[in-house]
Amino acid sequence: MFRGVMKVMVLMAVVSLIAGSAMAQTKYVIGVDGMSCPFCAYGLEKKLKKVKDVVSVTIDLNEGKVVVVAKAGTTIKQEVLRKAVKEAGFTVSSLEEVAGNDQ
Amino acid sequence: MKMRNRHRYLIGTVILLVAVVWVVFQAWFPVSQERGYQFVNVWGSPGGAPGQFHEPIGLAIAGDHVLVSDAGNNRIQVFDRNGRFLHQFGREGSGPGEVARPMHIYVHNEKLYVAEYLNDRIQMFTLDGEPVGVVGSPGSGPGQFDAPGGVAVALDGSLYVADFYNHRVQFLSPSGELIWQIGTTGKKGLWTGLFNYPTDVALLPNGDVVVADAYNDRIQVFSSKGTFVRKWGGPLATNIPGSANGWFKTATGVAVGPEGNVFVADFYNHRIQKFTPEGEFLAAFGSQGEGPGQFERPTDVALDDEGNVFVVDFGNNRVQVFEPIR
Numbered sequence: 001m002f003r004g005v006m007k008v009m010v011l012m013a014v015v016s017l018i019a020g021s022a023m024a025q026t027k028y029v030i031g032v033d034g035m036s037c038p039f040c041a042y043g044l045e046k047k048l049k050k051v052k053d054v055v056s057v058t059i060d061l062n063e064g065k066v067v068v069v070a071k072a073g074t075t076i077k078q079e080v081l082r083k084a085v086k087e088a089g090f091t092v093s094s095l096e097e098v099a100g101n102d103q
Numbered sequence: 104m105k106m107r108n109r110h111r112y113l114i115g116t117v118i119l120l121v122a123v124v125w126v127v128f129q130a131w132f133p134v135s136q137e138r139g140y141q142f143v144n145v146w147g148s149p150g151g152a153p154g155q156f157h158e159p160i161g162l163a164i165a166g167d168h169v170l171v172s173d174a175g176n177n178r179i180q181v182f183d184r185n186g187r188f189l190h191q192f193g194r195e196g197s198g199p200g201e202v203a204r205p206m207h208i209y210v211h212n213e214k215l216y217v218a219e220y221l222n223d224r225i226q227m228f229t230l231d232g233e234p235v236g237v238v239g240s241p242g243s244g245p246g247q248f249d250a251p252g253g254v255a256v257a258l259d260g261s262l263y264v265a266d267f268y269n270h271r272v273q274f275l276s277p278s279g280e281l282i283w284q285i286g287t288t289g290k291k292g293l294w295t296g297l298f299n300y301p302t303d304v305a306l307l308p309n310g311d312v313v314v315a316d317a318y319n320d321r322i323q324v325f326s327s328k329g330t331f332v333r334k335w336g337g338p339l340a341t342n343i344p345g346s347a348n349g350w351f352k353t354a355t356g357v358a359v360g361p362e363g364n365v366f367v368a369d370f371y372n373h374r375i376q377k378f379t380p381e382g383e384f385l386a387a388f389g390s391q392g393e394g395p396g397q398f399e400r401p402t403d404v405a406l407d408d409e410g411n412v413f414v415v416d417f418g419n420n421r422v423q424v425f426e427p428i429r
Contacts, residue, residue, distance in 0.1 A: 036400065038160060039206075042220050042221065045204075045221070046220070
């Protein structure tokens with residue numbers, strides 16, 4: 001009886017881990033120089049939202065930071081993000097990839 | 104005799120040089136001709152609750168109501184003239200009644216026109232917030248937009264649109280067909296009639312359109328037929344940013360007052376400047392800060408019938424009101 005319960009619990013833990021892994025979303029924290037005008041910042045938001053597998057873009061104008069979240073289970077090449085930032089007229093000062101499953 | 108002539112020549116040259124410097128100085132560094140404006144009211148704080156703002160951009164006045172585009176919150180908020188919150192409309196999206204980064208707004212014939220930056224369209228609402236139509240679509244073709252920043256509407260309902268990333272101003276029929284455009288699509292330029300990220304438009308009483316040519320640090324004016332009339336902003340309006348009177352550091356918003364004067368939101372100079380319709384400097388007010396009468400990157404300005412000035416204080420997430428010093 002006890003063994004049966006243990007098996008079920010282990011199975012549930014494995015399923016949970018697999019599901020969690022499948023839901024993992026990669027975040028990219030991009031430092032952008034000179035971003036204080038909303039017209040330009042929203043232009044950057046617009047460009048980044050058009051990048052494949054991007055599900056959300058959050059811009060912090062005061063901090064000069066952009067957080068891009070990729071679709072669960074996907075990653076985005078950093079060069080692609082750098083290109084989008086450049087096309088919007090900005091320069092990347094830092095780019096950090098953060099793996100995780102938080103939104 | 105020769106020495107005397109030389110002296111005369113030298114003195115004449117010096118006088119001429121001084122005169123030229125004086126004329127240039129007067130033209131490029133004008134002094135204020137008015138008593139200016141004084142602070143009377145402020146409302147708003149950072150946040151998403153009614154009456155709060157997250158990156159407000161545009162402002163328009165309709166009778167006793169003040170409408171503000173709250174871009175970061177993707178909504179339009181309506182206040183009375185004293186800043187009391189009345190109602191709001193719009194939510195994030197691309198369907199009818201939804202908005203995505205609403206920028207400069209314009210009221211004409213009991214309708215609100217909203218330039219939607221991320222939806223590449225101008226959406227029309229009743230003043231109660233009912234969506235009543237859309238003009239434009241994403242792109243660079245005639246009647247299409249790439250991030251429209253501002254809109255103004257002529258008496259017959261035709262629209263002038265500042266088409267930011269297309270570096271042009273389009274004049275459209277009420278149903279959105281192109282009548283003419285100024286600027287080269289997708290290419291920024293410095294010469295007269297070209298733009299470097301235009302953000303806003305306003306109309307003079309004679310029908311001329313005033314364009315905030317934001318990153319050329321200047322104002323350009325065109326007739327309703329699209330012909331160039333004049334420009335101003337720093338030496339020869341040639342994209343030289345500065346903080347002297349009549350110079351700009353990114354002109355993001357423009358409005359025309361009840362007497363036909365032109366008011367400009369001078370973004371990185373944290374001030375509002377006032378000019379005659381001919382571009383002659385009249386007054387400036389504001390400085391960087393969080394106190395009453397100070398600004399943190401103002402984006403827009405609008406006037407009521409009495410000449411009171413309403414300013415969107417973008418970085419401070421608030422609206423401030425000023426009255427003329429009489």
